[in-house]
Amino acid sequence: MNCMVAQSGGPTVAINASLAGLLRANQESKAYTKVYGAVNGILGVLNENFCDLTDQMKTIPDFIERLIHTPAMYLGSCRYKIPTDQSADTIYQKIFSILNQMKVESFFYIGGNDSMDTVDKLSAYAKKHEIPIRVVGIPKTIDNDLVKIDHTPGFGSAARYVAASVREVAMDAYIYAIKSVTIIEIMGRDAGWLTAASALARTEASPAPDYIYLPEVPFDLDKCIRDTRALLEKKDTVVLAISEGIRDKDGNYISTADQGSDIFGHNHLSGAGKALEHLMKEALKVKVRSIEINVLQRAAMHLASGRDLQEAEELGKKAFHYALDGQTGVMAILTRNADQPYEVSYSSCPVHEIANQVKPVPRSWINDEGNDVTDKMLSYLLPLIQGDPGVRYKDGLPDYLPVEHLLG
């Protein structure tokens, strides 16, 4: 028999470590003849676009080690949501017919809450139709918004990148003896976990970011400007960290979206950082700049958290064994036993308790004023950004696996 794995949703630097964990578990257990990878998520199954990972392990030198240290998604991704209406079940029939034909006993899907919806639907369909194929989920998302798991693979690395970058941007901001505001926009449309990680940038000597704004609390522009103005009376440089998803009390994004037009007559959608930059400039009459921490948040393997990669690999291994043990419709999870010394344990959880749910930052982990995080958040975050990722360098640059199969 064989197994198959696919990846879905947005990239993280840890998702390939989970794939590596599966491959290692199969190498150790010799349970399956082949591990197939479906290229571009569940669409890869439907389009019968596969690669033979067991073969690649043999032909590409150091395949597993390099896979662990390759960012984004080795198998590519998709944003395809399989339909809910199971009566029109041709898609399900097609998927399971292909899996059956390829002698697949276990199918693994690595992704976020949308992907867990796919795991839920496929496993439910298989059970209902007594198809003996196990479907098991492996979590990942830089947003850290999955329920039932202490934190998601990919988040710790993104948090480390954000914290280090904010620290470096602050160093850059301190050099001029003039009044200035630096706004740093961080990913997270609905959950503020990653923006919260900017608090780790602080040192005894550097208070940046001075304020932190998460989407979980309505953004009060007047108060933000008032607080910033008050700080600028005491010192030159103010650094603000904001989530891309901050909204006012009526739920409107802080954005210059859908109004105004440029030289070419188009409407633009500017982000929260750019919008706040213009508002601050107007209100404070000082130098204001905004910086968008870009997709490197989810792609910067060069600053990944070693612990994150190790946990992602372990979740891949565990998921493999849950499937071997006959579990289906579950996701591999980890539970934190202690912050210090940091300790986690692994188990599985029914995926219907996880799919399509989101885990916001608890209100009690945000300060009363809504412009900072509490010590509880710091204790939670700190263990997640530890450990060197062990990236291999070649000619001065990170050496990543080639992904010709994605370049179609």
Next chain:
Amino acid sequence: MNCMVAQSGGPTVAINASLAGLLRANQESKAYTKVYGAVNGILGVLNENFCDLTDQMKTIPDFIERLIHTPAMYLGSCRYKIPTDQSADTIYQKIFSILNQMKVESFFYIGGNDSMDTVDKLSAYAKKHEIPIRVVGIPKTIDNDLVKIDHTPGFGSAARYVAASVREVAMDAYIYAIKSVTIIEIMGRDAGWLTAASALARTEASPAPDYIYLPEVPFDLDKCIRDTRALLEKKDTVVLAISEGIRDKDGNYISTADQGSDIFGHNHLSGAGKALEHLMKEALKVKVRSIEINVLQRAAMHLASGRDLQEAEELGKKAFHYALDGQTGVMAILTRNADQPYEVSYSSCPVHEIANQVKPVPRSWINDEGNDVTDKMLSYLLPLIQGDPGVRYKDGLPDYLPVEHLLG
């Protein structure tokens, strides 16, 4: 006697290594009792805002080692240009009177071509008035646009960051099986050196960036769109690297500047990347995103080039000895003897040959079509991004020197 040092212009990750080089040279030679730092460039002299670096070396543990690995500017910066009209020479008189009062025999200025203008003027004034104070320049700029030097400290590190980031952004871009264009905007208003470094991101399996556009060649929008469309017919993902300073044949920046207004009624100045994103979307009707590699280009110590730091330190040491030997009005430079094995030699050059000049990328290092660099550029760049920077980490994050003296 004492010496004094100041830093000026924009930050780089290597500028503090040159400062460390000066300190080490003084430690070894015991030439001066004190090394003073003027805070915020030449303004620190005029405002008599000094710190005693010899004292900090004694009181802050591992001061020099940590200084080498601290990004941005330990002594802060300024953008102040001292006046040319030497007949109204109160500023010059004040500067030299303060230096004299502090028993400063040698004054060092670490910066780019504007800063070398200051070195030029101060040294000329001292000579003219027979003031026995030596003024020596130490180069730095991520733009790599100083003449008479093979490359500038700070450039190699920025180049390494750009190349690694472009490689990682490309990995992120490859994951979806849809037609898309990713535009990466890189710093360099007038010189394309740093944008050229994006070419180092390429591997045998990954051609990104597919095209590279430097400010040295007029940007032909129609051709760029035509070439991109042709590529999209052959493959899904196109990655373009552009300099922030690209201009059309009439010298106009590719920007949405000065026209259109947003929800708040303001005019924005959008960068080349954003402008090209909108133009490409309109023309190609595919997914287009633009990414601005932000100030981390000049602040990301975590991905600095070890060789760059080492050369920056060496230039600081050499400058110190040139001053000790009585030289003034010079800048420490390095000349490349060979690419492979890489070898440089150090010397000094009259600063009036350097100040206010710029060194563009030679046309022959850009391909005929004006959308890529040649192998000559690659041979030039590759040695500059080598070597681990040796950053110290504490609690998972880079450990930088505190800069309380800048937080005024």
